[in-house]
Amino acid sequence: MSNYSETFSNIYTGRPSGQQLYLHEKISCLPITKVATVASEKCFALLGYACDEGVKRNLGRPGAANGPDAIRKHLGKLPNHLPTETLVYDVGTLQCLEGDMEETQQALGDSICLLLQQKHFPIVLGGGHDMAYGTYNGLKKYVGKSETIGIINFDAHFDLRNNLQDDGNTVNNSGTPFYQIAQDCIENGSPFKYLCLGIRKDANDRTLFETAKKLDVKYVMRDTFRIQFHNEINAWINAFASSVDHIYVTIDLDGFSSAYAPGVSAPSPMGFTPDVVLESLKTIMGCGKLRVLDIAELNPDFDRDDQTAKLAASLVHFILHDLP
Ligand SMILES: N=CN[C@@H](CCC(=O)O)C(=O)O
Ligand SMILES: [Mn+2]
Ligand SMILES: [Mn+2]
DSSP: OEEEEOOOGGGOOOOOOSSSOBGGGTOEEOOGGGOOOOSSSOEEEEEEEEOOHHHHHTTOOOOGGGHHHHHHHHHTTSBOOOOTTSEEEEEEEEEEOTTOHHHHHHHHHHHHHHHHHTTOEEEEEESOTTHHHHHHHHHHHHHOTTSOEEEEEEOSSOOOOOOBOTTSOBOOOTTOHHHHHHHHHHHHTOOOEEEEEEEOGGGSOHHHHHHHHHTTOEEEETTTOSGGGHHHHHHHHHHHHTTOSEEEEEEEGGGBBTTTOOOSSSOBTTOBOHHHHHHHHHHHHHTTOEEEEEEEOOOGGGOSTTHHHHHHHHHHHHHHHHOO
Protein backbone atom coordinates (compact mmCIF):
# COMPACT_ATOMS: atom_id res chain seq x y z
CA MET A 1 0.00 0.00 0.00
CA SER A 2 1.25 3.52 -0.65
CA ASN A 3 0.12 6.76 0.84
CA TYR A 4 0.12 10.21 -0.71
CA SER A 5 0.72 13.26 1.45
CA GLU A 6 0.69 16.84 0.31
CA THR A 7 3.63 19.07 1.27
CA PHE A 8 3.00 21.79 3.82
CA SER A 9 4.68 25.05 2.91
CA ASN A 10 6.35 25.36 6.33
CA ILE A 11 9.01 22.86 5.19
CA TYR A 12 10.29 25.61 2.91
CA THR A 13 11.97 28.18 5.13
CA GLY A 14 14.81 30.65 4.77
CA ARG A 15 15.63 34.34 4.83
CA PRO A 16 12.49 36.37 4.37
CA SER A 17 12.93 38.93 1.58
CA GLY A 18 9.39 39.77 0.53
CA GLN A 19 10.62 39.88 -3.09
CA GLN A 20 11.08 36.20 -3.91
CA LEU A 21 14.85 36.35 -3.53
CA TYR A 22 14.78 32.80 -2.16
CA LEU A 23 13.18 29.61 -3.38
CA HIS A 24 11.07 29.18 -0.23
CA GLU A 25 9.21 32.28 -1.42
CA LYS A 26 8.91 30.94 -4.97
CA ILE A 27 7.85 27.30 -4.52
CA SER A 28 4.10 26.74 -4.18
CA CYS A 29 2.76 23.62 -2.52
CA LEU A 30 -0.11 22.09 -4.46
CA PRO A 31 -1.84 18.74 -3.93
CA ILE A 32 -1.27 16.54 -6.96
CA THR A 33 -5.03 16.21 -7.42
CA LYS A 34 -5.16 19.95 -8.13
CA VAL A 35 -2.42 19.97 -10.76
CA ALA A 36 -3.73 21.47 -13.98
CA THR A 37 -2.28 22.41 -17.33
CA VAL A 38 -0.49 25.71 -17.03
CA ALA A 39 -0.22 28.44 -19.62
CA SER A 40 3.31 29.21 -18.44
CA GLU A 41 6.02 27.97 -20.76
CA LYS A 42 8.01 26.45 -17.93
CA CYS A 43 6.58 24.68 -14.93
CA PHE A 44 8.44 22.33 -12.60
CA ALA A 45 6.83 19.82 -10.24
CA LEU A 46 8.78 18.46 -7.28
CA LEU A 47 7.53 15.08 -6.08
CA GLY A 48 8.86 13.03 -3.15
CA TYR A 49 9.39 9.26 -3.19
CA ALA A 50 9.72 8.42 0.51
CA CYS A 51 10.70 4.79 0.26
CA ASP A 52 13.67 2.79 1.53
CA GLU A 53 12.05 -0.62 1.21
CA GLY A 54 14.20 -1.38 -1.86
CA VAL A 55 17.35 -0.46 0.05
CA LYS A 56 16.31 -2.78 2.90
CA ARG A 57 15.61 -5.64 0.50
CA ASN A 58 19.02 -4.99 -1.11
CA LEU A 59 20.70 -5.38 2.31
CA GLY A 60 21.61 -1.70 2.43
CA ARG A 61 21.30 0.88 5.19
CA PRO A 62 17.72 2.13 5.59
CA GLY A 63 16.94 5.84 5.95
CA ALA A 64 16.32 7.06 2.38
CA ALA A 65 12.61 7.42 3.14
CA ASN A 66 13.57 10.70 4.83
CA GLY A 67 15.49 11.91 1.77
CA PRO A 68 12.78 14.05 0.13
CA ASP A 69 12.15 16.28 3.15
CA ALA A 70 15.89 16.69 3.78
CA ILE A 71 16.30 18.04 0.23
CA ARG A 72 13.29 20.36 0.59
CA LYS A 73 14.70 21.87 3.80
CA HIS A 74 17.83 23.01 1.96
CA LEU A 75 16.24 23.87 -1.36
CA GLY A 76 14.04 26.57 0.18
CA LYS A 77 17.09 28.44 1.50
CA LEU A 78 18.72 28.78 -1.94
CA PRO A 79 18.48 31.99 -3.99
CA ASN A 80 15.81 32.28 -6.65
CA HIS A 81 16.93 33.71 -9.99
CA LEU A 82 13.96 32.43 -11.96
CA PRO A 83 11.74 34.71 -14.01
CA THR A 84 8.26 35.27 -12.55
CA GLU A 85 6.63 33.28 -15.35
CA THR A 86 8.56 30.10 -14.47
CA LEU A 87 6.50 28.15 -11.95
CA VAL A 88 7.74 25.71 -9.33
CA TYR A 89 5.27 23.49 -7.53
CA ASP A 90 5.80 20.96 -4.81
CA VAL A 91 3.13 18.36 -5.47
CA GLY A 92 3.66 16.17 -2.40
CA THR A 93 5.15 12.82 -1.50
CA LEU A 94 4.45 9.15 -2.06
CA GLN A 95 5.17 7.03 0.99
CA CYS A 96 5.71 3.30 0.96
CA LEU A 97 3.49 1.60 3.51
CA GLU A 98 3.79 -1.96 4.80
CA GLY A 99 6.74 -2.61 2.53
CA ASP A 100 4.64 -2.41 -0.62
CA MET A 101 7.33 -0.92 -2.81
CA GLU A 102 5.74 -2.15 -6.05
CA GLU A 103 2.55 -0.24 -5.33
CA THR A 104 4.58 2.89 -4.54
CA GLN A 105 6.47 2.54 -7.83
CA GLN A 106 3.13 2.17 -9.62
CA ALA A 107 1.81 5.31 -7.90
CA LEU A 108 5.00 7.13 -8.88
CA GLY A 109 4.58 6.10 -12.52
CA ASP A 110 0.96 7.25 -12.57
CA SER A 111 1.93 10.59 -10.99
CA ILE A 112 4.77 11.17 -13.47
CA CYS A 113 2.45 10.46 -16.39
CA LEU A 114 -0.15 12.86 -15.01
CA LEU A 115 2.41 15.63 -14.49
CA LEU A 116 3.77 15.19 -18.02
CA GLN A 117 0.24 15.31 -19.44
CA GLN A 118 -0.24 18.61 -17.62
CA LYS A 119 2.99 19.94 -19.18
CA HIS A 120 5.03 19.96 -15.98
CA PHE A 121 8.68 18.95 -15.81
CA PRO A 122 8.82 16.40 -12.95
CA ILE A 123 11.78 16.30 -10.57
CA VAL A 124 11.52 13.35 -8.20
CA LEU A 125 13.27 13.44 -4.82
CA GLY A 126 14.22 10.08 -3.34
CA GLY A 127 14.20 7.67 -1.91
CA GLY A 128 15.90 4.40 -2.90
CA HIS A 129 16.95 3.90 -6.50
CA ASP A 130 14.01 1.54 -7.01
CA MET A 131 12.26 4.83 -7.81
CA ALA A 132 13.78 4.54 -11.30
CA TYR A 133 11.34 1.78 -12.21
CA GLY A 134 8.42 4.08 -11.34
CA THR A 135 9.82 7.18 -13.01
CA TYR A 136 10.70 5.31 -16.21
CA ASN A 137 7.28 3.66 -16.46
CA GLY A 138 5.55 7.00 -15.96
CA LEU A 139 7.48 8.47 -18.87
CA LYS A 140 6.86 5.33 -20.95
CA LYS A 141 3.13 5.54 -20.28
CA TYR A 142 3.19 9.19 -21.35
CA VAL A 143 5.23 8.86 -24.58
CA GLY A 144 3.71 5.58 -25.76
CA LYS A 145 5.21 2.35 -27.03
CA SER A 146 6.63 3.57 -30.32
CA GLU A 147 8.86 6.28 -28.83
CA THR A 148 12.35 5.43 -27.60
CA ILE A 149 13.48 6.42 -24.12
CA GLY A 150 17.17 6.74 -23.28
CA ILE A 151 18.11 6.41 -19.62
CA ILE A 152 21.19 8.26 -18.41
CA ASN A 153 22.22 7.14 -14.94
CA PHE A 154 24.90 8.94 -12.91
CA ASP A 155 25.85 6.14 -10.56
CA ALA A 156 28.66 4.02 -9.13
CA HIS A 157 26.44 0.99 -9.78
CA PHE A 158 24.73 -0.55 -12.81
CA ASP A 159 21.67 -1.52 -10.72
CA LEU A 160 21.21 -4.40 -13.14
CA ARG A 161 20.82 -7.11 -10.52
CA ASN A 162 18.71 -10.06 -11.65
CA ASN A 163 15.44 -10.00 -9.73
CA LEU A 164 14.74 -13.68 -10.40
CA GLN A 165 15.52 -15.83 -7.36
CA ASP A 166 16.61 -19.49 -7.37
CA ASP A 167 13.14 -20.52 -6.18
CA GLY A 168 11.53 -18.88 -9.23
CA ASN A 169 10.15 -15.90 -7.32
CA THR A 170 11.11 -12.35 -8.20
CA VAL A 171 12.43 -9.92 -5.61
CA ASN A 172 12.76 -6.32 -6.73
CA ASN A 173 14.99 -3.92 -4.84
CA SER A 174 17.11 -0.79 -5.21
CA GLY A 175 19.68 -2.78 -7.19
CA THR A 176 17.28 -4.22 -9.80
CA PRO A 177 15.37 -1.32 -11.47
CA PHE A 178 17.27 -1.22 -14.76
CA TYR A 179 17.23 -5.01 -15.07
CA GLN A 180 13.44 -4.89 -14.64
CA ILE A 181 13.20 -2.18 -17.31
CA ALA A 182 15.42 -4.23 -19.63
CA GLN A 183 13.20 -7.31 -19.17
CA ASP A 184 10.09 -5.23 -19.94
CA CYS A 185 11.77 -3.86 -23.07
CA ILE A 186 12.67 -7.38 -24.24
CA GLU A 187 9.10 -8.54 -23.58
CA ASN A 188 7.63 -5.57 -25.49
CA GLY A 189 10.14 -5.73 -28.32
CA SER A 190 11.34 -2.19 -27.57
CA PRO A 191 14.99 -1.16 -27.41
CA PHE A 192 16.68 -0.90 -24.02
CA LYS A 193 18.79 2.25 -24.14
CA TYR A 194 20.89 2.74 -21.05
CA LEU A 195 23.98 4.90 -20.45
CA CYS A 196 25.75 4.78 -17.07
CA LEU A 197 28.22 7.45 -16.06
CA GLY A 198 30.68 6.80 -13.22
CA ILE A 199 30.66 3.02 -12.90
CA ARG A 200 33.08 1.69 -10.26
CA LYS A 201 34.95 -1.53 -10.87
CA ASP A 202 35.15 -2.00 -7.10
CA ALA A 203 31.37 -1.69 -6.70
CA ASN A 204 30.00 -4.03 -9.40
CA ASP A 205 30.73 -7.76 -9.59
CA ARG A 206 31.59 -9.74 -12.71
CA THR A 207 28.01 -10.84 -13.37
CA LEU A 208 26.86 -7.22 -13.47
CA PHE A 209 29.48 -6.38 -16.13
CA GLU A 210 28.35 -9.48 -18.06
CA THR A 211 24.71 -8.40 -17.84
CA ALA A 212 25.67 -4.91 -19.00
CA LYS A 213 27.47 -6.41 -21.99
CA LYS A 214 24.56 -8.72 -22.86
CA LEU A 215 22.14 -5.80 -22.75
CA ASP A 216 24.45 -3.56 -24.80
CA VAL A 217 24.63 -1.02 -21.99
CA LYS A 218 26.90 1.94 -22.67
CA TYR A 219 28.99 3.05 -19.73
CA VAL A 220 31.82 5.31 -18.68
CA MET A 221 34.01 4.04 -15.86
CA ARG A 222 34.61 6.31 -12.90
CA ASP A 223 38.27 6.83 -13.72
CA THR A 224 37.28 8.23 -17.13
CA PHE A 225 34.27 10.13 -15.83
CA ARG A 226 36.36 13.17 -14.97
CA ILE A 227 36.17 16.80 -15.99
CA GLN A 228 39.50 16.50 -17.86
CA PHE A 229 37.71 14.25 -20.35
CA HIS A 230 34.66 16.47 -20.82
CA ASN A 231 35.07 16.66 -24.62
CA GLU A 232 34.96 12.87 -24.95
CA ILE A 233 32.17 12.51 -22.39
CA ASN A 234 30.07 15.14 -24.16
CA ALA A 235 30.60 13.37 -27.47
CA TRP A 236 29.42 10.04 -25.95
CA ILE A 237 26.38 11.73 -24.41
CA ASN A 238 25.49 13.40 -27.71
CA ALA A 239 25.88 10.11 -29.62
CA PHE A 240 23.61 8.37 -27.11
CA ALA A 241 21.06 11.22 -27.16
CA SER A 242 20.86 11.20 -30.94
CA SER A 243 19.78 7.53 -30.86
CA VAL A 244 16.67 8.14 -28.70
CA ASP A 245 13.50 10.26 -28.74
CA HIS A 246 13.34 11.15 -25.05
CA ILE A 247 15.78 11.20 -22.16
CA TYR A 248 15.25 10.28 -18.52
CA VAL A 249 18.10 11.31 -16.21
CA THR A 250 18.57 9.62 -12.88
CA ILE A 251 21.21 10.75 -10.39
CA ASP A 252 22.22 8.29 -7.70
CA LEU A 253 24.00 10.36 -5.05
CA ASP A 254 26.16 7.37 -4.11
CA GLY A 255 28.09 7.85 -7.36
CA PHE A 256 29.60 11.06 -6.00
CA SER A 257 32.73 10.73 -3.92
CA SER A 258 31.83 10.31 -0.27
CA ALA A 259 33.81 13.53 0.26
CA TYR A 260 30.75 15.21 -1.35
CA ALA A 261 28.03 12.68 -0.57
CA PRO A 262 28.49 10.73 2.64
CA GLY A 263 24.74 10.53 3.27
CA VAL A 264 23.89 7.43 1.25
CA SER A 265 23.50 3.73 1.87
CA ALA A 266 26.58 2.70 -0.13
CA PRO A 267 29.16 5.51 -0.19
CA SER A 268 31.86 5.85 -2.86
CA PRO A 269 35.23 6.88 -1.41
CA MET A 270 36.54 7.12 -4.97
CA GLY A 271 33.39 8.42 -6.64
CA PHE A 272 33.01 11.26 -9.13
CA THR A 273 32.94 15.02 -8.53
CA PRO A 274 30.07 17.52 -8.98
CA ASP A 275 31.82 19.48 -11.77
CA VAL A 276 31.71 16.61 -14.28
CA VAL A 277 28.05 15.95 -13.44
CA LEU A 278 27.09 19.59 -14.03
CA GLU A 279 29.03 19.65 -17.30
CA SER A 280 27.29 16.45 -18.44
CA LEU A 281 23.87 17.75 -17.37
CA LYS A 282 24.45 20.91 -19.45
CA THR A 283 25.13 18.74 -22.49
CA ILE A 284 22.07 16.57 -21.83
CA MET A 285 19.80 19.56 -21.31
CA GLY A 286 21.13 21.09 -24.53
CA CYS A 287 19.80 18.10 -26.50
CA GLY A 288 16.22 19.24 -25.88
CA LYS A 289 15.06 15.70 -25.10
CA LEU A 290 15.18 15.66 -21.32
CA ARG A 291 11.66 14.94 -20.00
CA VAL A 292 12.09 13.92 -16.36
CA LEU A 293 14.82 13.71 -13.72
CA ASP A 294 15.12 12.04 -10.36
CA ILE A 295 17.65 12.12 -7.52
CA ALA A 296 18.06 8.90 -5.57
CA GLU A 297 19.49 7.45 -2.39
CA LEU A 298 19.79 10.41 -0.03
CA ASN A 299 20.01 8.95 3.46
CA PRO A 300 20.03 11.79 6.04
CA ASP A 301 20.95 9.35 8.87
CA PHE A 302 24.47 9.08 7.46
CA ASP A 303 24.87 12.64 6.25
CA ARG A 304 27.64 14.89 7.56
CA ASP A 305 26.70 18.50 8.22
CA ASP A 306 23.85 17.99 5.69
CA GLN A 307 26.32 18.12 2.81
CA THR A 308 24.62 15.39 0.75
CA ALA A 309 21.21 17.02 1.21
CA LYS A 310 22.77 20.35 0.20
CA LEU A 311 24.38 18.76 -2.85
CA ALA A 312 21.00 17.31 -3.88
CA ALA A 313 19.32 20.70 -3.33
CA SER A 314 22.01 22.40 -5.44
CA LEU A 315 21.44 19.87 -8.22
CA VAL A 316 17.73 20.69 -8.18
CA HIS A 317 18.62 24.42 -8.17
CA PHE A 318 20.82 23.85 -11.22
CA ILE A 319 18.06 22.04 -13.14
CA LEU A 320 15.48 24.70 -12.26
CA HIS A 321 17.74 27.48 -13.48
CA ASP A 322 19.61 25.93 -16.40
CA LEU A 323 17.04 23.78 -18.19
CA PRO A 324 16.61 25.66 -21.49
N1 LIG B 1 21.04 1.12 -5.46
C1 LIG B 1 22.09 0.62 -5.04
N2 LIG B 1 22.56 -0.53 -5.50
C2 LIG B 1 23.82 -1.07 -5.16
C3 LIG B 1 24.11 -1.13 -3.68
C4 LIG B 1 25.47 -1.58 -3.40
C5 LIG B 1 25.79 -1.83 -1.94
O1 LIG B 1 24.85 -1.87 -1.11
O2 LIG B 1 26.96 -1.96 -1.63
C6 LIG B 1 23.89 -2.44 -5.77
O3 LIG B 1 22.93 -3.20 -5.61
O4 LIG B 1 24.87 -2.75 -6.42
MN1 LIG C 1 24.53 3.56 -6.66
MN1 LIG D 1 21.78 3.27 -8.09
